Amino acid sequence: MAGREEAAGTGGGDELTLLGVWPSPFVIRARAALNLKGLAYRYVEDDLTNKSNLLLASNPVHRKVPVLLHGGRPVCESCLILEYLDEAFPACGPRLLAGDPYDRATARFWASYVDDKLFSTWIPVYNGRTREGRAEAARRVVGVLEEFETAFQECSGGGAFFGGDGVGLVDVVLGGFLGWLRASEAMCGVRVVDPATTPLLAAWAGRFGALDGVREVIPGVERLLEYNRMRRALRGLP
Secondary structure: OOOOEEOOOOOOOOOEEEEEOOOOHHHHHHHHHHHHOOOOEEEEEOOOOOOOHHHHHHOOOOOOOOEEEEOOEEEEOHHHHHHHHHHHOOOOOOOOOOOOHHHHHHHHHHHHHHHHHHHHHHHHHHHOOOHHHHHHHHHHHHHHHHHHHHHHHHHHOOOOEOOEOOOOHHHHHHHOOHHHHHHHHHHHOOOOOOOOOOHHHHHHHHHHHOOOOOOOOOOOHHHHHHHHHHHHHHOOOO
């Protein structure tokens, strides 16, 4: 059941408010989780070149999005937001973390690997100076995604998602990057999610990206490419 995004607000009472910026894969994963859990929430688009007082007050340490406000109280960092939603609303939508301690630990490992390894490997695709350098970074991304191909086989248990028959933590964490992974081919000429190389992962990407509550928050390739061109121009990159 997809969540209901409401008009922007500041978050009071017991309502949910998410502060974010639309291209961020970290924000996308938080929005997807809220939607998949069927939770009504307010989405507030921030401007990272002129950060709002609400963002600065809600996350004074890192000053980054996403920030979830629940009854006015902030929860920062995207993976922590996902776990918070799972614990605060256990009866709503899919449980993102398994009940078994080993399965939970495994999911947390691969969720961390998305941010620690995949994101850091992919960043030069986004902001590399030359097309050749970006293409080389994309080929390294393919190598990381091959590890997720193996992880999917092990974690899914033959199901449709990393979480098995239903969506789990790794699905949402990795799924937040789908738009940018799709855009990478147009950015540097390398197809990073390739059915010929990672058939299980490619099929998963199609299934996850088509879910109600997910497809609405994953930006289209052209919009992401336009954003990337704008950001590169601001940094003086060709």
